[in-house]
Amino acid sequence: MNCKKKNLNILSFEDEPPYADILINSYQFYTYKNASDFSLPRYFNWNEQYGLTQVTYDGCIYKMTLKIYVHLQKRNMDVKINQFSKEYYIIPNEFISTDQFHQIDLSKTLQDQFYLDFYVNKIEKLIKKFSIGQIKHTYHFQKLLNSYYK
Numbered sequence: 001m002n003c004k005k006k007n008l009n010i011l012s013f014e015d016e017p018p019y020a021d022i023l024i025n026s027y028q029f030y031t032y033k034n035a036s037d038f039s040l041p042r043y044f045n046w047n048e049q050y051g052l053t054q055v056t057y058d059g060c061i062y063k064m065t066l067k068i069y070v071h072l073q074k075r076n077m078d079v080k081i082n083q084f085s086k087e088y089y090i091i092p093n094e095f096i097s098t099d100q101f102h103q104i105d106l107s108k109t110l111q112d113q114f115y116l117d118f119y120v121n122k123i124e125k126l127i128k129k130f131s132i133g134q135i136k137h138t139y140h141f142q143k144l145l146n147s148y149y150k
Helices: 097-103 116-129 132-148
Strands: 007-011 020-022 042-047 051-057 061-067 070-073 079-080 089-091 094-097
Touching: 007 020, 051 070, 094 097
Parallel strands: 007 061, 020 070, 079 094
Antiparallel strands: 042 051, 042 089, 051 061, 089 094
């Protein structure tokens, strides 16, 4: 895209849903198809003046949308902010301060990556589900249910 100037477009709740439902299996904050720009990477900003704002960038335009809620889908997040922060940013897998945000290379941070944590957690759950202890527990529970309903 050939853009001479970066534009800013602020949208209200009428233009987008008031929430952001983040895909669980993606490193980036892609949303389900409930937003017109679901395939654009995004980050979030919270401050005392505006509250929660979603920011997407398509190469030319920064689009800011007010949000009431962001669902991070049980994502492991590193919290690197003070609990009394007046402003912070939410980038993939981190809550960071304004100072930290201005020091990162946003193009690399928002670049899609293989989301290893998601797949490790999935494999751990499968191993637990099919472990000998879990199978025994399920068998005994089923036996208990069968004896109760006879």
